[in-house]
Amino acid sequence: MGEFDLIARYFHRPDGQGPRHAIVPNGDDCAVIAPAPGMQLAVSTDTMVEGRHFLSTVDPARLGHKALAVNLSDLAACGAKPLAFTLALTLPRVDQAWLAGFSGGLLALADEHGCELIGGDTTAGPLAIGITVMGEVPAGQALLRSGARPGDELWVSGWPGEARLALEAFRGTLVPPLDGEAFEAVRLRMERPTPRVALGLALRGLASSAIDVSDGLLGDLGHVLKRSRVGVEIALGALPVSPWLATRPLAEQQDNVLAGGDDYELLFTAPAARHAEVLAAGQAAGVPVHRIGLLQAEVGLRVRDGGWGAEEPTGQPVANRWTSFDHFKMA
Amino acid sequence: MGEFDLIARYFHRPDGQGPRHAIVPNGDDCAVIAPAPGMQLAVSTDTMVEGRHFLSTVDPARLGHKALAVNLSDLAACGAKPLAFTLALTLPRVDQAWLAGFSGGLLALADEHGCELIGGDTTAGPLAIGITVMGEVPAGQALLRSGARPGDELWVSGWPGEARLALEAFRGTLVPPLDGEAFEAVRLRMERPTPRVALGLALRGLASSAIDVSDGLLGDLGHVLKRSRVGVEIALGALPVSPWLATRPLAEQQDNVLAGGDDYELLFTAPAARHAEVLAAGQAAGVPVHRIGLLQAEVGLRVRDGGWGAEEPTGQPVANRWTSFDHFKMA
Numbered sequence: 001m002g003e004f005d006l007i008a009r010y011f012h013r014p015d016g017q018g019p020r021h022a023i024v025p026n027g028d029d030c031a032v033i034a035p036a037p038g039m040q041l042a043v044s045t046d047t048m049v050e051g052r053h054f055l056s057t058v059d060p061a062r063l064g065h066k067a068l069a070v071n072l073s074d075l076a077a078c079g080a081k082p083l084a085f086t087l088a089l090t091l092p093r094v095d096q097a098w099l100a101g102f103s104g105g106l107l108a109l110a111d112e113h114g115c116e117l118i119g120g121d122t123t124a125g126p127l128a129i130g131i132t133v134m135g136e137v138p139a140g141q142a143l144l145r146s147g148a149r150p151g152d153e154l155w156v157s158g159w160p161g162e163a164r165l166a167l168e169a170f171r172g173t174l175v176p177p178l179d180g181e182a183f184e185a186v187r188l189r190m191e192r193p194t195p196r197v198a199l200g201l202a203l204r205g206l207a208s209s210a211i212d213v214s215d216g217l218l219g220d221l222g223h224v225l226k227r228s229r230v231g232v233e234i235a236l237g238a239l240p241v242s243p244w245l246a247t248r249p250l251a252e253q254q255d256n257v258l259a260g261g262d263d264y265e266l267l268f269t270a271p272a273a274r275h276a277e278v279l280a281a282g283q284a285a286g287v288p289v290h291r292i293g294l295l296q297a298e299v300g301l302r303v304r305d306g307g308w309g310a311e312e313p314t315g316q317p318v319a320n321r322w323t324s325f326d327h328f329k330m331a
Numbered sequence: 332m333g334e335f336d337l338i339a340r341y342f343h344r345p346d347g348q349g350p351r352h353a354i355v356p357n358g359d360d361c362a363v364i365a366p367a368p369g370m371q372l373a374v375s376t377d378t379m380v381e382g383r384h385f386l387s388t389v390d391p392a393r394l395g396h397k398a399l400a401v402n403l404s405d406l407a408a409c410g411a412k413p414l415a416f417t418l419a420l421t422l423p424r425v426d427q428a429w430l431a432g433f434s435g436g437l438l439a440l441a442d443e444h445g446c447e448l449i450g451g452d453t454t455a456g457p458l459a460i461g462i463t464v465m466g467e468v469p470a471g472q473a474l475l476r477s478g479a480r481p482g483d484e485l486w487v488s489g490w491p492g493e494a495r496l497a498l499e500a501f502r503g504t505l506v507p508p509l510d511g512e513a514f515e516a517v518r519l520r521m522e523r524p525t526p527r528v529a530l531g532l533a534l535r536g537l538a539s540s541a542i543d544v545s546d547g548l549l550g551d552l553g554h555v556l557k558r559s560r561v562g563v564e565i566a567l568g569a570l571p572v573s574p575w576l577a578t579r580p581l582a583e584q585q586d587n588v589l590a591g592g593d594d595y596e597l598l599f600t601a602p603a604a605r606h607a608e609v610l611a612a613g614q615a616a617g618v619p620v621h622r623i624g625l626l627q628a629e630v631g632l633r634v635r636d637g638g639w640g641a642e643e644p645t646g647q648p649v650a651n652r653w654t655s656f657d658h659f660k661m662a
Contacts, residue, residue: 029405030405121377
């Protein structure tokens with residue numbers, strides 16, 4: 001099967017099927033798109049390579065989903081609405097069953113978010129998936145890493161730490177091991193993450209900064225602190241611990257939540273006065289949001305072992321033993 | 332060297348250096364860009380893989396140049412002005428001399444065309460370069476493959492065929508072989524192609540259709556004919572033959588010009604009444620343009636062995652022995 005046939009069979013959408021935002025669709029030298037009046041374009045790109053970002057045994061439909069999900073997660077962290085994406089697919093061979101699964105998972109998530117595939121190419125070579133995604137955001141309203149202010153509350157969505165738990169289960173490092181039901185549940189979180197697009201949209205004009213958690217919560221938080229020139233105090237007792245993670249030893253829980261990586265949750269800040277609005281935004285978006293820390297003028301990252309007091313984290317200072325999860329270390 | 336250090340050292344542009352179009356530059360979850368009022372965004376993507384699209388021995392500065400050039404060529408074929416690009420770099424190892432050469436060649440061409448690097452990532456793996464480029468085009472003025480009409484003249488820019496001559500010299504298939512001076516000249520055309528951006532801009536509102544020649548002139552012409560539902564008659568005697576190509580046997584000249592591939596010349600159509608304007612556009616853009624055929628209502632691709640008569644190709648019909656160059660066949 002040649003490149004054109006492959007694209008036509010697995011990636012071309014017939015007229016009337018799938019989202020259509022392009023003025024000139026896929027198939028010319030360029031696709032042509034335009035943000036709506038008053039909107040700007042948020043652009044992000046991510047490549048996934050076999051053995052580095054995913055295991056060779058992963059279900060292709062989940063891989064297709066995840067390849068787009070990690071990019072949609074970047075749009076979510078900017079408060080942008082998905083519009084279109086390009087796909088660069090490097091394949092060791094033409095495996096039709098694999099392609100059917102992959103494109104099925106990819107396009108199902110694309111349809112769910114109204115994100116049109118507007119271009120791409122396929123090349124022979126070791127399996128890799130490169131996606132560049134484009135989304136719309138009202139002029140001047142993109143959520144940035146640089147907007148956190150002292151006194152803001154620090155929030156995280158959902159249940160960070162589960163993806164890392166799954167990775168360690170695959171690696172066989174868990175003592176005690178995970179039971180089968182727990183493994184399948186956290187495996188889904190690793191292999192088929194949910195980008196928090198609706199939450200990102202709900203946080204426009206509300207969050208003061210945002211980032212998506214891909215390299216580990218504290219590592220990614222470091223980018224926000226650096227850009228915003230602020231510090232933070234984290235309340236260990238306020239961290240969200242999912243039911244699956246709660247069965248693990250306490251140190252393992254904390255390690256996974258704070259430094260697990262591959263989470264694709266949103267980590268964001270908002271003024272304390274808007275606490276109730278943030279909770280409402282999470283509810284409207286269908287994802288729980290957890291207040292885990294307080295931004296401070298003094299730079300640096302501090303951790304306390306208590307919960308949330310009247311207005312701030314409590315307990316004793318704890319040494320930061322968590323370092324950033326590094327994708328280069330997977331294989 | 333970690334990913335962040337690598338990006339900072341070789342790809343980050345200090346403030347005031349390099350083009351700046353992004354509202355939010357490289358370094359957040361997304362970059363934010365916006366086309367100027369009345370403009371739309373043309374988007375294209377291309378991946379180059381070692382052994383498929385380039386030889387492992389290629390000079391890294393030339394490779395950096397070419398990786399962007401082939402994408403700018405797609406913008407040129409749409410009549411779009413380069414604005415920004417993302418870079419996905421997969422590297423087998425961190426080789427600082429290689430990275431310095433590669434980024435130098437890449438960013439020099441980017442600067443020449445005012446095209447800002449707004450995002451990307453680096454991954455460990457077999458050498459591959461994925462670029463997604465974005466350019467501006469006035470609303471409704473993108474040059475498409477679908478606009479060719481019977482009676483239009485068919486044009487090609489520059490000197491197609493030289494890149495293939497270089498590839499065959501590398502392969503050692505040429506009888507007689509190329510002399511050293513000729514080899515260095517055509518090698519530059521293969522390794523460091525010039526995207527015809529200025530010509531693409533000059534053809535806005537003038538050309539009825541356009542495509543860039545990457546897979547071979549006749550193969551790419553086939554896309555235009557199919558989309559435009561027209562046919563064409565080519566005048567073999569009107570083909571441009573570069574001084575280096577002119578030293579080769581006649582059949583080899585024709586094969587390389589019509590089916591060489593990797594040319595990144597513009598192949599375009601324009602009404603015959605605008606012949607003089609097309610010549611002037613080529614002159615203004617600093618690249619010769621050659622009239623090589625005539626569009627006809629009867630579908631199909633016909634070749635005659637004469638030159639251009641009073642109003643059309645002359646000579647006897649010739650069988651089309653040229654098929655499309657296929658990048659999957661390189662390695």
